[in-house]
Amino acid sequence: MGDTVIKAQGVDLTFQTADGPIHALKDVDLDINRGEFVSFIGPSGCGKTTFLRSIAALETVTAGQISVNGMTPDQARKARAYGYVFQAPGLYPWRTIKGNIALPLEIMGFSREERAKRIAHVLELVELKNFGGKFPWQLSGGMQQRASIARALAFDADILLMDEPFGALDEIVRDRLNEALLTLWAKTQKTIGFVTHSIPEAVYLSTKIVVMSPRPGRITRVIESTLPRERPLEIRDSPEFIALAHEVREGLREGHSYD
Amino acid sequence: MTRVWRAALPIMTVLLVIIAIWYLGAIRMNATWERDQAARAGIELSLPELISKTMTQDRPILPTPHQVAVGLYDGLAGQAITSRRSLVWHGWITLSATLAGFGIGTVAGILLAVGIVHSRSMDQSVMPWAVASQTVPILAIAPMVIVVFASAGITGLLPKAVIAAWLSFFPVLVGMVKGLRTPDGMQLDQMKSWSASDSQQFWRLRLPSSLPYLFASLKVAIAAALVGTIVGELPAGATAGLGARLLSGSYYGQTVQIWSALFAAALLAAALVAIVGVIEKATLQRMGLAR
Structure with missing residues (x-):
């Protein structure tokens, strides 16, 4: 711990739109250390997704700077420093599940044997072991999103950025995947940035919860979790968990108080 | 079986109505000539006589369906296929130029589209010219293409294929x-x-995503290529191809020949579009893109 992998200093981002400029991010300062699980939570329009996209070099900040592994986001992307999971699965209908997971691996030039090994591994992680040969349309929406997570895990980047990945899943699958994600995180020591609008999800998963508020998008509170790293699902009934959830809820209310 | 009938019934009904109207039209249009002939010979024609005569003229203004059917059958099956009177022979001349032009047009359309999608300056410079090329009547362009190629000593398939490509690249683009x-x-x-x-983005994402659009365009393009080829066969006294059959038919007032060639062209076009359709369906279903 202590070693900073993602560092944002005075980040400002303004979108120029036909209706005038939109101030999406204002004065964002944040340090994310190696091995942390950081959740971004806030109402829509608070810039949580925009901030995640800026880290991934999918948006360019207007002022301030972000460094990822000591590089600019663009360099970090080229160095394949992170995997990104989008809100929708975005699987290609003409490729099987295996073929879809192979896609980034092909682009990154992994050998055939290496691809097969990695695909088998990540399919097991997301509990789709027997579905590798199926086409996306043969799977439920939830299974499709699991496949897309497997795809982001496949090339084993140090940083995993996830933009509301479980938003479309039913609660039972969601719980299982949250557990699986924690197991994976413990095993691989990855640094995870996770956008969500579910308070229990944020509290259950994170070591650090970043509460954001809109107009302009900014960070209102950074809550360090007091929960242990080892987290069975039952921990959600503990007083510690409930206190943290309460703190997050207060942070959200604070950001909203003026409108 | 009942399902087949249910699907066929409306089509058959429309077909029968068209044939009935066609017969009535043929009788009406061809009757003038028969009445003139009878008047000149000083004979009085009864109605049944008049009707039967209108259906058996050598050079009717409008040939009846059965005359066209006989002409078409004779052209397709009644001649040795190497004969100049065979519609199969003429059809093959037209088909080969059509396919060559369709190939050139498809490749040109795809290449231009790739350029346009990847380059902003191509987007702005190529598209207006492509649109302009289609606003020029093909009937005006075709003779010039034939003449220019002929002056360079090139005749036969290539000039016609170029005209076919002229029409077929556009929908593909x-x-x-x-x-x-x-x-x-x-x-x-x-x-x-x-x-x-x-x-990598092109081969793995853009190209596969574009296939439903490509196939829709190919169906239009192959029919357009056939039209282009036939138009290309009209000028400069072409002697081979369905277009030549149309032209020589109109020189000599052989209306049955014209209509037979027209129907042969229509059948050819329908067959070509159907073949593209079958390939489309199989490909898109395999790719999970069928809707």
Whole structure:
């Protein structure tokens, strides 16, 4: 711990739109250390997704700077420093599940044997072991999103950025995947940035919860979790968990108080 | 079996109505000549006589369906296929130029679309010319193409194929530009997050995504290529091809020949479009893109 992998200093981002400029991010300062699980939570329009996209070099900040592994986001992307999971699965209908997971691996030039090994591994992680040969349309929406997570895990980047990945899943699958994600995180020591609008999800998963508020998008509170790293699902009934959830809820209310 | 009948019934009904109208029209149009002939010979024709005569003229203004059917059958099956009177022989001449032109047009359309999608300056410079090329009547362009090629000593298939390509590249271009641009922001971001190169993005995402649009365009393009080829066969006294059959038929007032050639061209076009349709269906179903 202590070693900073993602560092944002005075980040400002303004979108120029036909209706005038939109101030999406204002004065964002944040340090994310190696091995942390950081959740971004806030109402829509608070810039949580925009901030995640800026880290991934999918948006360019207007002022301030972000460094990822000591590089600019663009360099970090080229160095394949992170995997990104989008809100929708975005699987290609003409490729099987295996073929879809192979896609980034092909682009990154992994050998055939290496691809097969990695695909088998990540399919097991997301509990789709027997579905590798199926086409996306043969799977439920939830299974499709699991496949897309497997795809982001496949090339084993140090940083995993996830933009509301479980938003479309039913609660039972969601719980299982949250557990699986924690197991994976413990095993691989990855640094995870996770956008969500579910308070229990944020509290259950994170070591650090970043509460954001809109107009302009900014960070209102950074809550360090007091929960242990080892987290069975039952921990959600503990007083510690409930206190943290309460703190997050207060942070959200604070950001909203003026409108 | 009943399902087949249910599907066929409306089609058959419409077909029968068309044939009935056609017969009535043929009788009416051809009757003038028969009445003149009878008046000149000083004979009085009864109605049944008049009707039967209108259906058996050598050079009717409008040949009856059965005359066209006989002409078509004779042209397709009644001649040795190497004979100049065979519609199969003429059809093959037209088909080969059509396919060559369709091939050239498709390749040109796809290449231009790829250029347009990847280069802003091509987008602005090529598209207006492509649109302009289609506003010029093909009937005006065709003789010039034939003459220019002939002066360079090139005759036969190639000049016709160029005219066919002129008509068929356009739908392919428009369809492919649209098709190559179908991947949405998220899919492109995904590719970007993997630092995919432009060519990886093209082969793995843009090209497969564009196939439904490509096939829709190909169906239009192959029919357009056939029209282009036939138009290309009209000028400069072409002697072979369905277009030549149309032209010589109109020189000598052989209306049955004209109509037979027209129907042969229509059958050919329908067959070509159907073949593209079958390939389309099989491909898109396999790719999970069938809707």
